[in-house]
Amino acid sequence: MNMILNTDSYKYSHFAQYPPETAAISAYIESRPGGRHDHVLFFGLQMFLKEYLTRRISMQDVDDADELVTAHGLPFNREGWELLVNRHGGSFPLLIEALPEGSIAPVGTPLVQIRNTDPDFFWLPTFIETALLRAVWYPATVATVSHYVRRIITTALERSCDDYGDVLPFRLHDFGARGATSLEQAGIGGVAHLVSFMGTDTVSGLVYARRYYGEEMAGFSIPAAEHSTMTAWGEEREAEAYGNMIEAFGGEGKMVAVVSDSYDLYRAVSEIWGKELRSKVEQMGGTLVVRPDSGDPQVVPVDTVDMLGSIFGHSVNNKGYKVLNPAVRVIQGDGVTPETIRIILDRLMERGWSAENIAFGMGAGLLQKVNRDTLRFAMKANARQDTSGKWTGIHKDPKTDPGKASKPFRQAVICENGDFAAVPLKDLGDRENLMQPVWEDGQLLKDWKFSEIRERAAKGA
Template structure:
């Protein structure tokens, strides 16, 4: 899985024989097309691809392996082209990539990056890397975009109901998605993408990716928390002791799943009854966690029950805030839609969003695909042997929304909005697409703090 020559679709290997004989340079761009789940996308994830994939030179052993595989597979193999890459370029693909700064909020329909070959003998190389490049970018960009959409919903609720919205916001959506994704690499890229917007996570791969690729110190945090196995191992007859062990063992904030048997009994008879005094004496906060039932009605009911037992205060904005010893987290069944509904109904019931945190798992990291934001990478221009550029584009009559841009692109600010224009009709000094990679060299390295600042500025 580490041979870059094989990190593509099979049919790409026949394309070196398909371009016009005059072709020397092919330009292509990647964008989230209009009509997806959001009107703006958080561009993120190119840097890991550059470091891990394009930053690793192709070897003659890779060429030998690819030739053997592809010959048996039934498609042509461009051995001469790949040998030229090893001999003349040290194994690094002769490509140039220009891109917007990572973390940029990009309107759909605006290119996030543009790529071209730098060796005129290899016009086939630009779109050869489409599979790996697009896969590297669409997934973390989509997760970061969904996470940001949820951030906006929660931020709006906090602004309306909380006295300290900015301090709370970074920890209001927690990533529980590591077990629900297809691979460890997905957990790393998706978990890291969530951390662009929030600081709460249980996906350690995401933390390690942010540290490795973007130089983050510690971008995410978690707390001690119970799971069903640690509660049910005590047996139902010792449920109270299991809960007591949690608040006696851990200071600070501790989350305890409370519906292994009967959530109503746990909240009212145990937390609000037998253990009430211990909860109030605890030097920290008990976060009760429902994990079943209706994802909107159940957490509201728990908050109402906790209010009845522990009370709280009415803040300056007129909303009820639970006693600081108790809070709720809802992770089961959380999607952007159910989070928005839960925020709305809590506000309608007179409760501040201070009282609850949200968690997402597969809904954040796995229930996405390339079509969520309608990602595509398309060729847009071809330079011939005389140095003349020719427009390249498609215009399918059966679906005009899949039409592509013609001509080398630039991205400029126009009337305060990021806009795609033809490069030959704009001032190069205004182009926001800047070189980030050329012929094996990383030209720009973004820090995680910079990415976060752009995404949430």
């Protein structure tokens, strides 16, 4: 992993483009207003710092980059990179500040700020923009989407469930691993989801939580069927396939999920689960989770809850909503988005059912159907220091798109009226700056634990 090559082509010529008296450049990352959400859950920087930025540049890296970049048709700052190896042992002379991971901040709040610590490397903070911005926007966006869904589900549970403390963490399950572009994306997105929930089938998310945040076990799953294991029995033996799931994985306090739409979901629920296997389900001592996996996602799962209720019965909780027999529940894992989750929960409650009767599995909508513009992430230079030590604010303010205006001067973040707010560092006064140094000159200064991040995110809700 050669960090010299972890950038955009045009960055290689930027070392010669700054004013000659430049001694330092400061830049910051924010989610600009105008995106899909008005708050962002900041998460993921620590993975990049541990995996990439702590790696030292070697002279072999310099040689390899020189050969590739020169052949690519661009100037190569060999003198600068050799100086980094010889003076700093290959470590990046940079200071990175950030909000504590798990913080939920209004869009427009600086999340990360970077500057060089050696005046000969004024070109370095913006050189790593590509890698640093990518390291922040993706996990923060997934974490924000997941947290947004948590708020939707929480609202429904507060309205319709007596005690949802143990229910909420498992209402949204990550089904996104196979839709991710790579193992690394699945790991980064998978662990971002786990900030707000504890249900996942993305194993790499568990690995990343353990590797980068010291969490021994961040999420859980249950035995579950897929279409291949059900259709392998043939349609005529569908009931045997379902019965085998109960026999193999059922038991006192256990849960087992069975996809039930291989042929005819409504027949499977009414005839197989409702008649042939009803006694097995009721006697197994655990919970069968029926998974409808096709049809209109706004209709079919609600119908499934209705059918299971008419077969297995229900109780009525203190808030007046129906709760299925503990032997059965439903999980919807097809066509799931934040919008469909809201619609499904509303329709359930309109029919008198508590939101606790259903869970959701979200795949592409969680890990893949996001991009940098979902939350309008950007990294922009905000200050320049000259050789006399004076800092000057710099910014962009395009008249053709005022929404892209950036913040001048080095930034601080304060708590104001119970929320985060940005102020120029020069105007901070005696107020506390919530931006904390997390990395300096090759050293990790903060090592956030996953439990801390989860607690912070829960408080920020």
